[in-house]
Amino acid sequence: MPGIMRFRCFRNCLGIVLLLCLLYFKDMINNEPPLTRVVAPKEFPLHPPNVNTNRLQAKKSSISRRLQDFTHDWLRQRRARVDWKNIIKPCADNMAWGLVKDQWGKTNRSSATTSDIIFKDIRPAGEFSKIFIQSKTSDNRTKLIGGDTWRVYLRGPTSLVATVFDHNNGTYEALFLITEPGVYELMIYLDYSLCEGFKDPPLDWFIIGDDQGAHQREGVLGTLDEYLVKQPFETGQPNLTVTVTNAQLKGPLSDKLERLGSCSETCKYLWDGFGQWKNGQWTPYLKESYNSRRPQNYTQSGTLWICGDSIGMRLYRSIKTRPLCKSLYQDCGNSYMWTYYAQNKGLNARLENDLDFRPQKVIGIIVDVLRTPTMQQEESVLLLNLNLHFVGKINFTTYQKLIDDLILVLKAKEHGERVPKYKAKIIWKSSTAVCNEKASSFNITNGRFFTTQRVALFNAYSVTAMCKAGFDVIDVYSLTDSYPQRCNDQVHYHDEVFNTMETMLEQYKVHYNKKLDEDEKQDRIKRCISQ
Numbered sequence: 001m002p003g004i005m006r007f008r009c010f011r012n013c014l015g016i017v018l019l020l021c022l023l024y025f026k027d028m029i030n031n032e033p034p035l036t037r038v039v040a041p042k043e044f045p046l047h048p049p050n051v052n053t054n055r056l057q058a059k060k061s062s063i064s065r066r067l068q069d070f071t072h073d074w075l076r077q078r079r080a081r082v083d084w085k086n087i088i089k090p091c092a093d094n095m096a097w098g099l100v101k102d103q104w105g106k107t108n109r110s111s112a113t114t115s116d117i118i119f120k121d122i123r124p125a126g127e128f129s130k131i132f133i134q135s136k137t138s139d140n141r142t143k144l145i146g147g148d149t150w151r152v153y154l155r156g157p158t159s160l161v162a163t164v165f166d167h168n169n170g171t172y173e174a175l176f177l178i179t180e181p182g183v184y185e186l187m188i189y190l191d192y193s194l195c196e197g198f199k200d201p202p203l204d205w206f207i208i209g210d211d212q213g214a215h216q217r218e219g220v221l222g223t224l225d226e227y228l229v230k231q232p233f234e235t236g237q238p239n240l241t242v243t244v245t246n247a248q249l250k251g252p253l254s255d256k257l258e259r260l261g262s263c264s265e266t267c268k269y270l271w272d273g274f275g276q277w278k279n280g281q282w283t284p285y286l287k288e289s290y291n292s293r294r295p296q297n298y299t300q301s302g303t304l305w306i307c308g309d310s311i312g313m314r315l316y317r318s319i320k321t322r323p324l325c326k327s328l329y330q331d332c333g334n335s336y337m338w339t340y341y342a343q344n345k346g347l348n349a350r351l352e353n354d355l356d357f358r359p360q361k362v363i364g365i366i367v368d369v370l371r372t373p374t375m376q377q378e379e380s381v382l383l384l385n386l387n388l389h390f391v392g393k394i395n396f397t398t399y400q401k402l403i404d405d406l407i408l409v410l411k412a413k414e415h416g417e418r419v420p421k422y423k424a425k426i427i428w429k430s431s432t433a434v435c436n437e438k439a440s441s442f443n444i445t446n447g448r449f450f451t452t453q454r455v456a457l458f459n460a461y462s463v464t465a466m467c468k469a470g471f472d473v474i475d476v477y478s479l480t481d482s483y484p485q486r487c488n489d490q491v492h493y494h495d496e497v498f499n500t501m502e503t504m505l506e507q508y509k510v511h512y513n514k515k516l517d518e519d520e521k522q523d524r525i526k527r528c529i530s531q
Contacts, residue, residue: 090146156184273475302379392450
């Protein structure tokens, strides 16, 4: 009994203690001010802030800026190809042979050995990247003037050539578009300094040559040492590379140019001319979208005539074995020219040996072709190029007049407008790039003015003029300049380099000498040079 009584007493006491604790905590809760303000239902935001939303907006803004950069650089690169005025801007008053401006002597020549890369902006694949080169003299003085001629190539998963801008302050920007990620070797060459790559020949240069204006006597210009390409860049340091990461801006290149508005300058490009080599195949940035199906009841018609130098002659020999000449055109022909007809021999050659350059003789050769009966058809095509044999023999202003006079002859004035004068379709083919580093001898007299820079300058002017005149244009300059194996010799390439161009010409003919581009957006982008 005493034990039971003690247990009941303990239970009652415990119950009283618990009751008192409950009352104590209830009183604290009722009298303590609230820890947080009670928010009325109407004060709650309908859409609470979301960190992910802010991040998404920032990402969209970044993508928008990068797309703007892409469009800007896309047009810069295309404009640079034909902007002959900008090409010679640093040297416009320094092109005369024998002229040496103050502070432009040999002691201020740039050196590839001491020059270096001062800035790199390497973007992911599918975006434009750039490097900046600072020119320096051989004694390591930083240059503050322009006039150097740098060439920059990239070799890796693809092969391509950069577009180099002379900022006229000693720095040079190399702009390039890589679409395949990977490690790329930078190959950098300095050809000339102090505007020496743009120098025009002396006024009597053509006269003192032969009947074609070539083969001037060795030594008539004095000692020549201007060609600098054998100097290694940055003392020949190995493994000068850039690493390109995976693409972040997805989709085809044409989608990145959707904001490309109206264009102030356009060109009727049959061949865009920009792209890269991959696994031995040329890959344009904008894919050609020709329909190669031959229409029903198609019959051979017209003549394809190629007029130009040995590059044109090799093209002619190649297409003679292809459908272009076997089943599409009724006939193919070729006019092989140096400055004038390559067959200019015998009495004419001796009589013309001491004459100056005559542009009308060049134009006369072309007109004679257009007047032949087989070319008096709308189904016929004249594929024309005049470049390489003129670069080393005449000055730039003389070449400009030749091209301008040729256009005047090829077009007639009707109802206040200039229209094609001849029935045959005329296509201007750009110059190929040259490989002077493969020449058998450097700094020889009769090759002094045959420079890579003058080839690019003459090409830019002729392409611009033909674009403005409304002729169709095929651009092969970048295709050849970025070819990884380069030339066989100083000027010639393997025939397979031009396979894709020959295929394009076949598809062009299938559609009655008209370009059938299935993608109007891509066609508009291709034609746009500047806004």
